[in-house]
Amino acid sequence: MGLIHEIDYGTKASTSTKLVTLKIDGNSITVPEGTSVMRAATELGTQIPKLCATDMLDSYGSCRLCLVEIEGRAGTPASCTTPVAEGMVVHTQNAKLAKLRKGVMELYISDHPLDCLTCSANSDCELQDMAGAVGLREVRYGYEGENHLGATKDISNPYFQFDPSKCIVCSRCVRACEEVQGTFALTIEGSGFSSKVSPGISEEFFSSECVSCGACVQACPTATLMEKSVIEMGQPEHSAVTTCAYCGVGCSFKAEMRGEEVVRMVPYKDGKANHGHSCVKGRFAWGYATHRDRITKPMIRSKITDPWREVSWEEAINYAASEFKRIQAKHGKDSIGGITSSRCTNEETYLVQKLIRAGFGNNNVDTCARVCHSPTGYGLSKTFGTSAGTQDFDSVDESDAILVIGANPTDGHPVFASRMKKRLREGAKLIVVDPRRTDLVRSPHVNADYHLALKPGTNVAIVNALSHVIISEGLADEDFIRDQCDWNEYAEWADFILRPHNSPEAVEKLSGVPAETIRGAARLYATARNGAIYYGLGVTEHSQGTSTVLAIANLAMLTGNIGRKGVGVNPLRGQNNVQGSCDMGSFPHEFPGYRHVSGETVRQIYEQDWGVSLSAEPGLRIPNMLDAAMDGTFLGLYVQGEDIAQSDPDTKHIVGGLTAMECVVVQDLFLNETANYAHVFLPGCSFLEKDGTFTNAERRIQRVRKVMSPKNGYGDWEITQMLANAMGMEMHYNHPSEIMDEIARTTNSFAGVSYDALERLGSIQWPCNELAPEGTPIMHIGAFVRGQGQFVIADYVPTDEKTGPLFPLLLTTGRILSQYNVGAQTRRTENAKWHEEDLLEIHPHDAEVRGVKDGDWVKLASRAGETALRAKITDRVAPGVVYTTFHHPFTQANVITTDYSDWATNCPEYKVTAVQVSPSNGPTEWQTSYMAHSDASRRIAPIAAE
Amino acid sequence: MSPNPMSPNHTQEKLVYMANQIGKGFTMRKPEQAVLDIADHLKKFWEKRMLAQIFEHLDAGGQGLDNLPKQGLQRLRETMQ
């Protein structure tokens, strides 16, 4: 096991299909047209010296180290900027080139502090390597050039430092920030020897526009931009490829290690979701895995008011199992259930649902996807036939009009947002449907063509109005509809859409979006060669979430934007494995692969494989479990890696339900909010400590690899297995790969997936079976999975959560880049520096009439409850709308949200709550008493002396 | 009306509310189709405790239930018998 070295080809691969043959140093090679001479040489195994080129960036041609000679051409062109040509004959090394290169290196070195032995980049410095490569033995200008050693380091960023003394002004960092990340935070100030890199206009990194993605650090060939962890710990000695455990982009990383300690995470260039890029969370925020708050010993208590008692694994597991059995004996087998996690692996999720269906003997299993993307599953499977997005991320490279609805990718899905912004810089058009002016609407180098700043809760009306314009203006793709959908169903739906209440003029009145803006956006999307839709929780977390998903699917079919690259309907999934947890049968009505529990055939498959008979009736969903708990019929819950007490709406209702239960078992890294109501705590383990797979938003299954032993002793899958065995259900897996084999043999869309196949292919997008042995990047090509695409009528029904004199404002919620959901992980890293508390964004007008000033404490009250937080006055939100994040437990934002939910799936309506805002002196009584309770219930009893 | 979380009949009120919401989701279909779709939806997604509670409510007059979901529930019960 050593370090994985990825070859740097110097310039990007060409996508041309035309091939060109040339000779380099006497060897013939054939490459796509547009390939650089440098890349062609590297493919032959010849490394031409280089400094300013790297294959993540467009070639730049500034350092002049990569010179070559080409027969028949004058001079010594730079190989990184010279494209190959048919019949070209290239020489990469001769006396003349060697002399020129030495000259270049001499200049660089004379201006560089030569403290190589103590430099943090020692053994990982391209300048050092190049000095070696060109055979530099002396520096004629002496070493007295400016060594800049006195230059001040910028250590303001918590994760990396900038040491200007080492800078060779190659511009790789500036270009990475522009081309890869799309933030444009860096510039080169000055010129010649006095030029230097600077974030913003002589600002520090921390206070600049920089979003700490680390692309510049990765691109820097010297120690100028360097991870603080490397400076502290030294260079890593081995690495393994794994997958980020934060968001649904699913970035692939090399975990670079010393022993069992992570030195740094480096985005993997071969990662097909991220192509070598990442955001601040995946690259830097992994410190939570070893945070002191982490619980590593199992604990039990008989009452939630008791302090915790540390016990052995055996005792904890046996206690949980005996409690579950006792409850079932007394209250029937349906009186217990469990919740799977979208943060855990596919294999772990599969095991939890198996334990519940086969071991508990009921279908009371649900997952946190209930509160985010359950409407996606329902809506897309009804219309297209699969509960998943239609495209891969690369597809955006060919989109011409991009419609983003209720998603804030620059914060929520940053690496995908960088890809999207790149496409926008190439000229694609952008329509944003969002109540708030997100960074995609307007920020440096991004300017949406249309921003439909709708009133929260009117998505369905807006999307239907877009369809209305398209049909009434004759822009529908009737050939596509006749070919791939049922024409009669379409005609009926079109009739409905053409009714006056769906016209832009009518919808303007409901949504506040001018009719002309709706018309313009509809024309833009419908007439683009390729129109793509991306949407997020701003679509699903509404009482009409499912209806909006249906309306979106209708819109895509109406314009023929399905079944090829550049188009499609793409849910931006929140958590790392929310797609996977849904695929793995986490819903109470479906087995893995979205097959309803009432289906005879699928039940037989599992009954045979698992050797038990299975229930054909749907089980309880999370909110219904809590209702049943209040009614006294549901008393035991196994929660793996989920924090419903913080993340689910209407906290008071959740707390009531949990308190009513007799045995709550929480398996997690930390004593989370739900654990405050638990009787058994089983310490979980982080993604660095186990093997498995995650499935990202593009249906891409990727490996998670164990790089350190679990601090708690066991992988989460092993803990579920112990619990199953203690309940009398035999489970004997030796490795997660065996679980995947079981998934593959029982689920057709995964039939071709195995750890061996993943090893071979890197990653696999399901469906993967005999029809698609290497997976399916783009779905519904030529025909829909369900046969014909189905237009489903989805009418706008206003939510019952309405503003009125008492609650005149609409609250909507979201998240920010540096934090992740309930913040259990990110708050335990340096990321906390970027977001110390949740703030309430309020429009200047609304603030003024309430006498609220920026930074004041305000009371936020709804029909469900009240909380207090500080106000931030901004015109990002429209008058009448306020906005907050939910990253800190103290904010208790979900005390405010109501238990209204989506009509079809019960996905809670987080995105619309009628509220009032008023000045306040500080936290509410509930916040203070909740924190007191929370502190009390986290007490761990001292171990008694022997 | 929204269900009152403090009411002793909270779950039942909530189920009525949910059934009505489902009804609204299908209103734009032809009435006969809507009744079938509602029945099918309830059968696919509601756990038996929830169905039992709402059937009990239906027997007691089904107060608060809109017409379409009421018919959907009746249809469902017929098919379950």
Ligand code: SF4
């Ligand atoms: S960390 Fe990212 S955003 Fe910040 S300067 Fe570097 S490339 Fe730009």
Ligand code: SF4
């Ligand atoms: S900081 Fe690094 S990448 Fe940026 S110009 Fe200097 S040496 Fe090049």
Ligand code: SF4
């Ligand atoms: S949080 Fe998302 S975008 Fe950031 S590194 Fe992880 S997977 Fe990539």
Ligand code: FES
């Ligand atoms: S690597 Fe080609 S000019 Fe710098």
